[in-house]
Amino acid sequence: MTLIAAPPAPRPTKTILRALAGETLPVPPIWMMRQAGRYLPEYRATRAQAGDFLKLCYTPDLAAEVTLQPIRRFGFDAAIMFADILLVPQALGSDLWFVTGEGPRLSTITDAAGVAALRPAGSVHDTLAPVYETLRILRRELPAETTLIGFAGAPWTVATYMVAGRGTKDQAPAHAMKQADRAAFAALIDRIGDATVEYLSAQIEAGAEVVKLFDSWAGSLRGQDFDDFAVAPTARIIAALNDRHPGIPVIAFPREAGPRYVGFAAATGADAVALDNGVSAEWAAMNVQRAGPGGCVQGNLDPRHMVTGGPELVDETRRIVRALAGGPHIFNLGHGITPDADPDNVALMIETVRAGG
Numbered sequence: 001m002t003l004i005a006a007p008p009a010p011r012p013t014k015t016i017l018r019a020l021a022g023e024t025l026p027v028p029p030i031w032m033m034r035q036a037g038r039y040l041p042e043y044r045a046t047r048a049q050a051g052d053f054l055k056l057c058y059t060p061d062l063a064a065e066v067t068l069q070p071i072r073r074f075g076f077d078a079a080i081m082f083a084d085i086l087l088v089p090q091a092l093g094s095d096l097w098f099v100t101g102e103g104p105r106l107s108t109i110t111d112a113a114g115v116a117a118l119r120p121a122g123s124v125h126d127t128l129a130p131v132y133e134t135l136r137i138l139r140r141e142l143p144a145e146t147t148l149i150g151f152a153g154a155p156w157t158v159a160t161y162m163v164a165g166r167g168t169k170d171q172a173p174a175h176a177m178k179q180a181d182r183a184a185f186a187a188l189i190d191r192i193g194d195a196t197v198e199y200l201s202a203q204i205e206a207g208a209e210v211v212k213l214f215d216s217w218a219g220s221l222r223g224q225d226f227d228d229f230a231v232a233p234t235a236r237i238i239a240a241l242n243d244r245h246p247g248i249p250v251i252a253f254p255r256e257a258g259p260r261y262v263g264f265a266a267a268t269g270a271d272a273v274a275l276d277n278g279v280s281a282e283w284a285a286m287n288v289q290r291a292g293p294g295g296c297v298q299g300n301l302d303p304r305h306m307v308t309g310g311p312e313l314v315d316e317t318r319r320i321v322r323a324l325a326g327g328p329h330i331f332n333l334g335h336g337i338t339p340d341a342d343p344d345n346v347a348l349m350i351e352t353v354r355a356g357g
């Protein structure tokens with residue numbers, strides 16, 4: 001019997017995919033969290049046309065349009081599909097609506113009966129099919145060099161909204177349910193995790209080339225809770241995706257994880273970790289970034305510079321580019337751009353990064 005070695009995977013050519021594969025590039029590729037959003041007049045116009053935010057998420061032509069707007073205006077290296085992490089709870093059976101000026105509202109889940117009443121993970125496609133159509137449109141319309149990113153919320157962050165029925169400062173309702181009935185809370189995390197695997201797999205099949213898991217509230221988990229509800233569910237999702245779709249990189253964003261950023265990629269199998277602006281780029285270069293696969297970091301300019309601009313924006317951008325130049329790096333903000341940001345400051349950030357920092 002002759003054994004023939006599998007041919008090596010072709011080397012990616014898009015800059016974001018090269019960085020995620022562990023390559024150190026002379027200029028870091030760049031995209032921006034919430035790059036499609038209210039700071040852009042063209043977004044506000046399309047959103048007005050859609051009528052409301054959820055309608056925008058579920059209308060593929062309009063969702064694709066707002067995804068493309070920042071690509072046309074700024075030429076980012078990646079487009080992130082337009083949707084929201086709270087579509088998954090809705091697909092699992094939670095009621096969801098957005099109150100203008102306040103944010104999301106959901107029906108609440110507080111006990112084992114509430115978890116048991118959720119729909120099965122495999123049924124999420126019934127609700128989420130328009131998102132897959134958005135991705136198919138984007139794959140046709142994006143420039144050849146632009147990477148298409150899909151995403152979902154990580155189970156802990158999604159659970160905090162499902163339990164509280166809204167955003168909270170300290171995620172107290174989710175912590176309370178976790179303490180009152182850890183098994184029921186773990187079942188909720190598992191159900192969200194299963195749904196997330198289904199959702200991200202379908203996104204990849206529809207054309208997503210990278211997926212990102214947003215764990216915006218990871219920083220409120222401590223000790224064993226961080227291992228059980230941030231690390232373990234993320235690791236389980238990534239293992240299932242690697243199994244179904246080998247070669248599709250995953251970016252994990254355990255926001256405000258602080259020292260728990262160290263080893264997070266290795267513990268979860270993530271190809272990159274996104275850094276919030278609470279950690280310094282110099283610290284991350286020493287403690288988080290590694291040469292080669294799994295060592296890529298993304299981040300981490302404070303989004304307030306998109307509001308304030310000026311020499312501070314240029315200095316901070318340069319500092320981050322230089323601090324992380326020794327390894328694989330994707331330039332980004334440390335959190336989403338805010339509605340009061342000035343698009344000219346975004347252009348200045350990109351110009352500074354592309355000038356080599």
Ligand code: CP3
Nearest residue numbers: 033034035036037053080081082083084085103214216336
């Ligand atoms: O980054 C992108 O451009 C892609 C689209 C995207 C949105 N939300 C669009 C959005 C992504 C990736 C998200 C993720 C998301 N949504 C997170 C995780 C990231 C983070 O910011 O920490 C969270 C926690 C949510 C939940 C959510 N959605 C909240 C709390 C709110 C209200 C707050 C606000 O900014 O108004 C939203 C609404 C939302 N999602 C908007 C956008 C553009 C604003 C809605 C509008 O146009 O009125």
